[in-house]
Amino acid sequence: MPENLAGIGVCAGVAAGPLLRIAAAPALPPPLPVTDAAAEVDRAYAALAGVVADLERRADRAAEATAAEVLRAEAMMAGDEELREAVRERIEGGADAPHAIDAAFGTFREMFAEAGGYLAERVADLDDLRDRAVAVLLGLPMPGVPQPGHPYVLAARDLAPADTADLDPSQVLALVTEIGGPTSHTAILARALGLPAVVACPGVLGVAEHTLVQVDGTTGRVVIGAGSTFRKVADAEVAELTGPGRTSDGHAVKLLANVGSAKNVPAADEAHAEGVGLFRTELLFLDRASEPSRKEQIAAYGEVFRAMAGRRVVIRTLDAGADKPLPFLNQQGEPNPALGVRGLRVARQRPRVLTTQLEAIAAAARDSDADVWVMAPMVSTLTEATEFAAAVHEAGLPRAGVMIEVPAAALRAGDLLGVVDFLSIGTNDLSQYTFAADRMCGELADLLDPWQPALLRLIAICGAAGRDTGKPVGVCGEAAADPQLAPVLAGLGVSSLSMSPRALPGVRASLARYSYDECRRLAELALAAPDAASARKVVL
Template identity: 50%
Template sequence: MEVRTLQGIGVSAGSAYATAVVVAPPVTAPADEPAPADADAELVRVKAAFEQVAAELDARAARADKTAAQILTATALIARDKGLHKAAGKHLAAGSGPATSVHRAVEEYAAQFEALGDYFAERVTDLRDVGSRTIAAVLGVPAPGVPTLTAPSVVIALDLAPADTAVLDRDLVAGIVTQEGGRNSHTAILAAQMGIPAVVHCADALSIEAGTSVSIDGDSGAVVVNPSAESVAALADRDSKRATLLSATSGPGKTSDGHAVGLLANIGGVDDAVAAGAQDLEGVGLFRTEFVFLSAKTAPTLEEQTDIYTRVFQPFGTDRRIVVRTLDAGADKPLAFADLGAEENPALGRRGLRLSQARPELLETQLKALAAAASATGADVRVMAPMVATVEEAKWFADQVAAAGLPKSGVMIEVPAAALGARHVLAPVDFGSLGTNDLAQYTMAADRMQGALSDLLDPWQPAVLNVIKAACAGAAELGKPIGVCGESGGDPLMALVLTGLGVSSLSMAPSKVPAVRFALSRHSLEACQRLAESAVSAATAAAAREAVLSAADPELQALLT
């Protein structure tokens, strides 16, 4: 048997070895589908097929955890989109068959989503999955997706739609490999939350045949087909040593010489909060409140929001901080009740705080609800705004937070202008938080949802690290704390660099906290500063990571190689 090694992007740590199971491909429309005899009647049937898919997604949402349920519910809304139905009807009237009409309508929408970029581009996989499932319903054939698993398996797919990822059996899915997708895809986010080793953007992944033995390394991104017994044993030995080493550290994050670095969780809802609250971490560094809004047809009321926020805050008691990001929506994350109109470039449009300034009643209600929930629970709540670029915006937001009676305000540093001007932008607020995903996107002029641009969006890009360095310098000049809540905060090596640059807290998927805690405990602050300097001085992303890895503590090297 030929041994082959494929390379992708590791997005969920750990290794796996099992038999490959290949996800059923999308169902496509017949090439020779005849024109409908009665276009109106066929439209009724197509709409019923869309609704069947939506109902199936709702049923899956009812069985999934909170974060997955929110994603599935949002995907069901795509299936119920009247504009999509209308587009299918247009093609039916023009003589296309029902399955072909669904396909053409979906592809029209997909092209629009890809052109809009960011959140919309992220939803193209979801949109096409809805289309494929609807075509299957129209044709009366089985829907695409993960086959029934009877033994531990490595799931191989072009990409995984939320409908598939959200209901994976953690006891039987040993690992995930996708040929497409990026660091911020739904597959990456949900796999990390579920603790399933995963590799995305792995070229030729679909060349792996079902039934083949596969090993994957969710750290390095290596996928080995027909691996040797020795290499499988080496991965298992590394995982065993990792578990032993990581179990030896606990408590607050700190370097070997006692420099404190807060270790916090990224959460998106009540279930996430309950799970994170039970773990050994210091609170929440990013509560993404947009999940409260995105699946709603009307603006959530003060009472509805207060109830949700209260349940999110309760698991953390009164002594662990909760950093809340206010509504991060806008043209790229559309809300039916806050439509500001079409924009040519939504990623650079009225999103985040810019939407809040255009629709201040949304922010006012949200801040009142957060204040009420904080009062009811006694929680240490700190509120920050997304997409802040200027000191005027920071000052406006700080005033709104103070007027609501909340004690601490902050801003997200995800726009290069805010990073370079941090000594001014942070002046009116109490803290800053680096959103490294968007910061990389805007620094490198590369859509962070485009898997093909993953190299540009590598968090080790020296240009991005230098922008972070500038933001940390501005915060230090003011004596203001600055954290990281982007995905790079969960990388043990990158955590050392960020600490060396002056970051005071790191927020990540809770499953990543033990490895970051261990990495910090093996290095002094001075060592972190040296590693940071070597990274920002490197010529390439690969050279930056290699410089840090080669100089890191040997035990950490053993965990990561």
């Protein structure tokens, strides 16, 4: 009988194929004597520079904005001056370049792990960078995704950003990781690529390579040694259904795309997106010693606005801090960055950054026919929302909104809609702050499940406020890409869903299967469930 493994399904679909694992990291050779320390330092620096260049190339060609963002952040770590200095000191102490790099990264690894929080989450990135630098020094291929020349199921402890950037969905049938959660990089990538995926699946790395496995990204079940190789393809309903998002009886739920730059717009068009529900502007600010000029910002925003002429574009002001530290903001030293100066709070210290950005958005909007809406991340109070709306209108922009990412904002959704024009719920952060569970902590993945009734209750509060005021309430977190959850969100009062373009067809088809009354009934069932698993089961 086939053996079953259980994890958390994070992207719906069923696929089967031979299991392969991420290539092992290069082993360190025995130490070698160093006769020319200066030359050895140059060799080590060249290896780090090679890693930086490789990551930046991968970021430039990454199809998904989120993958590009993470890759650039990892490249910044590899080029850090303190790291280079630590490598130099070890070489001057007698270590050869591979061992100096290994030791330097090891020191930083210990520091990050002891610091906890955001820095502890970056330990895996440090390990990946060390492996890549050592591979360059040894003349070995960089660690990465297998390329066997045939379709397969990819298994890993977790996937590093650099591994995922070049992942080919025509070869990788499904993803299974031993750790991770619903908002991990693996989960986000799987939804972006439309791949069935299971995370937090203990035991998957114990499965022998080339064993046939079946992955169910809805239930989280992985069956070992089952069936024949196949990949479930979208049915005709999903493939052929186009047009605006709506329920079977015509209730509109606007379907929008998440983008990071104009290069993501063609995919949104191909998926028949009705507009952009989340334009991430922080990608323009990453890896910068100083903020981009007003002229640079106008050009970048205008490119997306013109490509989306006649459609809605919801642009988010700079979402910096926590997992997106920006060098020019000098935010080092925060005891807990996730609870520190991030999102709109940056304007408390650097108000001109927000003012310049709003001026650039307004200038770009004037030269396009897009329907430009502007929203702020990490809003907690009515005062913050009021001041942001005033700044948006002062810049000459007509529509101001805020993101709902903390429970305090959700609980006062009605009051917020008294001063802003719309709300956009970021379910990733709202889950994190509601359950006090770091969204990168695999051991707490069950708490970050978007089907958690407490999270759905906060969404319901926002949806009710939207209905009462006649103002839009959208979801732009990863929950928006879940086809099974889409009818529930519609029933909770959500009026738009914004996601990776690849997820749009499945969500569109799922909504079309239910009437609005059925969506409301499903929402009530999910809210009454005792836990996430029960909520999912009663709806599915």
